[in-house]
Amino acid sequence: MRDAPIVFIAAFIAGGMNAIAGGGTLISFPALLWLGRHPILANATNTVALLPGSLAGAFGFRHELKRIRHWLLILLWPSLVGGFLGSYVLLHTPERMFRGIIPYLLLFATILLMIGPQLQRWLPRSTTSISARRWAALVFFQLLVGFYGGYFGAGIGILMLAALELMGLTDIHQMNGLKNVLAFTINGIAALYFIRSGAVLWGDVLWMAIGALAGGYASAAIARRVDRIWVRRTVVAIGFLVAFRSFFH
DSSP states (O other): OTTHHHHHHHHHHHHHHHHHTSOTHHHHHHHHHHTTOOHHHHHHHHHHHTHHHHHHHHHHTTTGGGGGHHHHHHHHHHHHHHHHHHHHHHHTSOHHHHHHHHHHHHHHHHHHHHHHHHHHHHSOOOOSOOOHHHHHHHHHHHHHHHHHHHHTOTTHHHHHHHHHHHTTOOOHHHHHHHHHHHHHHHHHHHHHHHHHTTOOOHHHHHHHHHHHHHHHHHHHHHTTTSOHHHHHHHHHHHHHHHHHHHHTO
């Protein structure tokens, strides 16, 4: 496969970005488009290929989840339902329509990555016990996040962290643990549907999965030498460049 080196390098960078600052899809998905892949198949392939990295991230916070298991049980079901609905709608979206939506999806994900830290600071935290109405709002919001994640996925971690902080969670490790498990749930159910529907380019998946895992592993050493903020700003700049370019493609 002559495209293997490009696919591997893009996934390697994406895996490292996801581990350090997020936004890896802004690298790997456009790379597949640049290589001429069908956009819907490229999106589905990207979801499946990056899934092992999500699993590794979820496993790393398993101990923190013990104290907030009830949060996981409540938010797991809207994640599953939303992820499945999003993936179903994706595979039933006409290619021409999806091509028209791609620039807006990339732009939305880039803006999310850019304002993520500020968004969490702007939102007021819940300082009292959570009412049934707030729980219902959180479940509905998670359903929407799941749908978006199953359909495209870039930036769902930022959305979930903002919602969890709004609900009163303050332990960043617990929040990251919950976010990673729910992201794996959303991507996992979407990946299963994509695989069952034959919408995955397996030649790309193999190289991307290896590259993403290698990038995630290497990021542990890189993160100690590189400023996280600088990495985020670099991904944001690339995201805006790719998004605006796609408007005129």
